[in-house]
Amino acid sequence: MTAELPPGLAIQKVDERIMTLNVGPQHPGSGHMRIIVQIDGDYIVACDPDPGYVHRGEEKMAEYRNYITNIPHLERPVIHDSCNALYPYVLGVEELLGIEVPERAKYVRVICSELNRCIYIMYWLAIYGIFLGHSTMFMWPAGDRELLIDLMEKISGARVTHAHFVPGGVRNDLPPNFEEVCLRQVNYFEKRIREYAAVFYDNPILISRTQDTGVLSREDAIRLGTTGSVLRASGVSYDLRQKEPYDVYEELDVHSPVMKEGDSYARSKIPWLDMLESCNIIKQALQKMPKSGSVRVKLKPNPKGKGLDSVYKRVESGRGSLGCHIVSDGKVEPYRLKLSVGSFRNLIALPYLLKGEKLGNMPSVYWSLNYWPVEADR
Amino acid sequence: MTNTATGIIRALNSGIKHIATKRFTLRYPEEKLKFVGDGYQFDPSTGVGIAGLKGRHMLFHDHCTGCQLCSIACEGVAEAIAMVKVPEEQKQNKKSIMPQIDYGKCVFCGLCVDACPFYALYMTNDYELSSFSKEGLIYTPAQLAVKPYVEQDSEIIITKYGATHG
Ligand code: SF4
Ligand code: SF4
Numbered sequence: 272m273t274a275e276l277p278p279g280l281a282i283q284k285v286d287e288r289i290m291t292l293n294v295g296p297q298h299p300g301s302g303h304m305r306i307i308v309q310i311d312g313d314y315i316v317a318c319d320p321d322p323g324y325v326h327r328g329e330e331k332m333a334e335y336r337n338y339i340t341n342i343p344h345l346e347r348p349v350i351h352d353s354c355n356a357l358y359p360y361v362l363g364v365e366e367l368l369g370i371e372v373p374e375r376a377k378y379v380r381v382i383c384s385e386l387n388r389c390i391y392i393m394y395w396l397a398i399y400g401i402f403l404g405h406s407t408m409f410m411w412p413a414g415d416r417e418l419l420i421d422l423m424e425k426i427s428g429a430r431v432t433h434a435h436f437v438p439g440g441v442r443n444d445l446p447p448n449f450e451e452v453c454l455r456q457v458n459y460f461e462k463r464i465r466e467y468a469a470v471f472y473d474n475p476i477l478i479s480r481t482q483d484t485g486v487l488s489r490e491d492a493i494r495l496g497t498t499g500s501v502l503r504a505s506g507v508s509y510d511l512r513q514k515e516p517y518d519v520y521e522e523l524d525v526h527s528p529v530m531k532e533g534d535s536y537a538r539s540k541i542p543w544l545d546m547l548e549s550c551n552i553i554k555q556a557l558q559k560m561p562k563s564g565s566v567r568v569k570l571k572p573n574p575k576g577k578g579l580d581s582v583y584k585r586v587e588s589g590r591g592s593l594g595c596h597i598v599s600d601g602k603v604e605p606y607r608l609k610l611s612v613g614s615f616r617n618l619i620a621l622p623y624l625l626k627g628e629k630l631g632n633m634p635s636v637y638w639s640l641n642y643w644p645v646e647a648d649r
Numbered sequence: 650m651t652n653t654a655t656g657i658i659r660a661l662n663s664g665i666k667h668i669a670t671k672r673f674t675l676r677y678p679e680e681k682l683k684f685v686g687d688g689y690q691f692d693p694s695t696g697v698g699i700a701g702l703k704g705r706h707m708l709f710h711d712h713c714t715g716c717q718l719c720s721i722a723c724e725g726v727a728e729a730i731a732m733v734k735v736p737e738e739q740k741q742n743k744k745s746i747m748p749q750i751d752y753g754k755c756v757f758c759g760l761c762v763d764a765c766p767f768y769a770l771y772m773t774n775d776y777e778l779s780s781f782s783k784e785g786l787i788y789t790p791a792q793l794a795v796k797p798y799v800e801q802d803s804e805i806i807i808t809k810y811g812a813t814h815g
Contacts, residue, residue, distance in 0.1 A: 340725025343758040407664055414673050418812065421682065421805055428689045428703035428772070434758040442759070443698030446685040459807045469663040475656035569696035 333608035352391035355588035359595035376440030378560035391589035440567035481535035485624035485636035499591020506531035511587040538639035681801040689772035704776035708793035712769035722764035729754040747790035
């Protein structure tokens with residue numbers, strides 16, 4: 272064999288100490304992606320995350336559909352957080368078409384988006400529990416999610432992919448006496464998640480496994496461009512609901528949690544604190560919401576953008592900032608649509624966090640980045 | 650050391666308490682969660698939908714004019730709706746075409762319901778659609794006209810001891 276091989280196919284020399292391991296894409300501990308780790312004994316020397324296994328071409332698909340029929344497929348990347356996944360798109364289209372949204376619709380959107388954030392985080396937490404071998408923390412969140420999924424089902428009629436937000440408001444009004452049911456279930460939900468502290472977050476076994484592993488300093492978190500819970504766990508108070516309030520977040524009191532340790536423990540605790548904050552926001556929104564009124568402005572069929580135009584909108588999703596850039600050329604379809612997702616931005620930190628860690632800490636560090644493979648690949 | 654021990658005991662304790670509480674989960678095929686309203690409907694005059702479960706569609710033959718707007722709406726979503734000729738005796742409109750829905754493709758988004766200007770399409774609470782063949786999932790206009798009957802009456806009940814389905 273003298274012929275030159277392309278670089279990717281060249282046979283590597285076997286090293287005496289360093290071994291290369293492929294974790295994924297079928298491994299349950301990696302999601303739909305591959306993490307190539309090089310280990311020396313039990314310690315990780317280098318790590319190379321390799322996403323892209325679930326690329327669906329959402330951005331290209333959007334160029335062939337009009338502004339309304341884009342809705343069902345744009346929420347697919349994160350079905351558990353589908354309201355937040357649609358939010359920046361809907362806000363962007365509203366600005367492109369120059370639509371003013373009714374006040375009540377804005378509140379309904381905030382409630383849906385906070386409910387969805389909790390639903391997403393509960394799912395994330397269930398998987399985090401099972402990654403650490405804590406099966407109670409898998410069962411409890413998976414069960415308690417049901418309280419909020421039930422609420423979302425009452426609002427939109429679907430359990431996961433709601434297709435509820437549309438440019439101009441929301442698809443339908445809240446069902447009768449929703450406020451009462453919502454308040455009851457959210458109160459109970461809040462009481463339940465407070466119980467998680469004793470069984471999980473104050474559990475000395477969890478603390479000893481996650482404290483001081485994968486520490487991301489404040490400077491690195493900013494330099495690497497991380498976002499959402501990862502950024503806030505490293506001591507940077509940056510939440511788009513406070514910094515660039517969209518819809519009615521200005522009128523609500525948002526105290527987004529911040530921790531300064533930057534380790535896996537802080538990164539896993541921030542989403543939990545986020546849920547408590549979400550419950551708080553939902554209760555405020557229920558109180559301040561106008562009791563009646565329109566929830567949707569009627570659009571022309573097949574709305575068009577006004578000539579060459581572009582808009583960028585971002586919201587705070589369950590995984591951090593989620594941006595949507597829409598370019599319109601005056602046709603019924605967008606000319607170009609680009610999503611900037613939190614998952615992908617957080618994944619960049621993984622090689623830096625895993626260097627020098629034990630292989631056994633890999634799942635906890637990896638999942639604490641609040642990463643959703645399908646969203647990162649779009 | 651004592652901290653570790655008390656921490657573990659606290660964690661175990663908070664789990665053990667749940668032995669005495671009622672189960673929260675739902676016995677699904679026997680019990681079904683109650684849903685609101687009469688299924689998802691849309692009022693074209695106000696442009697706002699009416700909350701309800703998004704399950705299989707129901708087609709009101711006497712309202713459908715064969716305008717194909719539902720099929721056009723679905724083109725960009727799933728291409729699940731095909732307009733088919735209905736037999737002469739079922740004929741309700743001049744063109745004698747009506748939507749036929751392929752549930753192997755439908756994603757239950759409800760955009761076709763929003764598109765229908767004549768109140769002819771609704772979505773009902775029947776979400777258990779399964780069939781042994783692909784063809785069995787294609788519902789003809791005659792099948793869509795049947796109103797499904799599904800018993801759904803469980804609700805989440807919250808007491809001071811915890812939540813259950815009942
Ligand atoms: S619900 Fe959506 S996918 Fe199903 S037929 Fe209607 S438009 Fe098509
Ligand atoms: S169901 Fe409605 S939209 Fe579809 S063809 Fe009939 S009248 Fe037109």
